[in-house]
Amino acid sequence: MLDEAIAQKLDIEKFSSTPNTFCIADVGCSVGPNTFIAMQNILEAVGRKYESKALASELPEFQVFFNDHAMNDFNTLFTTLPPEKHYFAAGVPGSFHGRLFPKSSLHVVHASYALHWLSKVPEEVQDKDSPAWNKGRIYYTRASDEVANAYAAQFAKDMDNFLNFRATEIVVGGMMLLVMTVIQDGFHRSQSAGGFLYDELGSSLMDMAHEGLINEALIDTFNLPVYTTTMNEMARLVERNGYFNIERMKLTDPILNVEGPADMQMCTMHIRAAVEGVLTKHFGSEIIDELFTRFYQKAAKYPLIESKYKKGNLLFLALKRK
Numbered sequence: 019m020l021d022e023a024i025a026q027k028l029d030i031e032k033f034s035s036t037p038n039t040f041c042i043a044d045v046g047c048s049v050g051p052n053t054f055i056a057m058q059n060i061l062e063a064v065g066r067k068y069e070s071k072a073l074a075s076e077l078p079e080f081q082v083f084f085n086d087h088a089m090n091d092f093n094t095l096f097t098t099l100p101p102e103k104h105y106f107a108a109g110v111p112g113s114f115h116g117r118l119f120p121k122s123s124l125h126v127v128h129a130s131y132a133l134h135w136l137s138k139v140p141e142e143v144q145d146k147d148s149p150a151w152n153k154g155r156i157y158y159t160r161a162s163d164e165v166a167n168a169y170a171a172q173f174a175k176d177m178d179n180f181l182n183f184r185a186t187e188i189v190v191g192g193m194m195l196l197v198m199t200v201i202q203d204g205f206h207r208s209q210s211a212g213g214f215l216y217d218e219l220g221s222s223l224m225d226m227a228h229e230g231l232i233n234e235a236l237i238d239t240f241n242l243p244v245y246t247t248t249m250n251e252m253a254r255l256v257e258r259n260g261y262f263n264i265e266r267m268k269l270t271d272p273i274l275n276v277e278g279p280a281d282m283q284m285c286t287m288h289i290r291a292a293v294e295g296v297l298t299k300h301f302g303s304e305i306i307d308e309l310f311t312r313f314y315q316k317a318a319k320y321p322l323i324e325s326k327y328k329k330g331n332l333l334f335l336a337l338k339r340k
């Protein structure tokens with residue numbers, strides 16, 4: 019999909035007057051190897067595009083910017099860079115919810131499995147006096163509509179800012195290639211795979227509170243800053259923002275399938291890797307092992323997420339800067 023989007027939609031002719039460096043950024047890159055594979059795929063697709071336009075002699079040099087939070091393990095990232103890579107690598111620390119690059123300096127921006135992270139928890143869900151107060155839960159999928167709406171509003175704000183910042187940084191004709199977990203339109207939010215898992219995590223925390231292992235008030239002041247969008251919601255937000263054309267939009271199946279208790283062990287590892295940082299910051303590290311043991315035992319008992327919820331919940335989106 020990524021290859022096809024670049025082959026058919028990237029306007030390399032528009033770039034020829036700019037300095038002969040093709041700049042790619044992977045925002046929310048983590049430590050690899052996925053980011054290396056994605057960058058290699060983009061490089062090869064762009065290379066083929068130059069060849070197809072008989073511009074092989076003008077093939078630019080490639081610069082890849084790896085972006086993630088400053089506390090990302092950039093040392094691991096840089097020490098495991100593929101030795102045979104054909105690009106110059108640089109790290110860019112900071113949040114993709116803010117400006118990261120100089121004006122009109124990028125040709126392609128890639129983000130995979132990252133844009134579901136909100137810039138912050140919506141304030142109302144932690145405000146005792148708000149109808150959106152999310153008491154006794156850490157997530158919105160099985161909470162009231164007020165809570166869900168507060169999350170959706172935060173996502174809309176974050177996405178608009180993200181698109182504005184990237185629109186400043188990407189040259190006209192440049193592209194953004196996004197891979198995002200989504201819930202299919204028409205399904206209730208509680209039926210998303212992520213929703214099921216995070217709800218079970220919240221319920222494990224509540225069990226610990228009932229046994230006196232955690233202070234319940236601490237749970238009332240914690241919510242996960244993560245949101246699962248839908249394909250239509252993303253399309254609306256991109257169109258409303260106005261800086262990018264939607265060139266490709268396609269639902270596919272997720273790479274991580276959850277089929278039974280054996281897979282739930284792997285799933286627990288993934289969830290732990292994703293949210294351990296925010297949980298530790300709020301609850302301290304002492305509860306983490308116990309929490310994930312309980313989470314695994316609880317989640318593994320379920321018939322698990324029905325396959326219809328797992329199908330088609332990965333969105334590939336190719337956007338072009340107008």
Ligand SMILES: C[S@@+](CC[C@H](N)C(=O)[O-])C[C@H]1O[C@@H](n2cnc3c(N)ncnc32)[C@H](O)[C@@H]1O
Pocket residue numbers: 045046047048049052053085086087090112113114115129130131132135137292
């Ligand atoms: C699930 S990992 C995905 C890593 C990689 N892109 C992949 O597809 O395997 C999500 C990454 O996004 C990063 N991330 C989340 N919010 C971010 C933000 N606001 N700015 C930069 N990186 C962020 C996390 O630190 C994490 O490394």
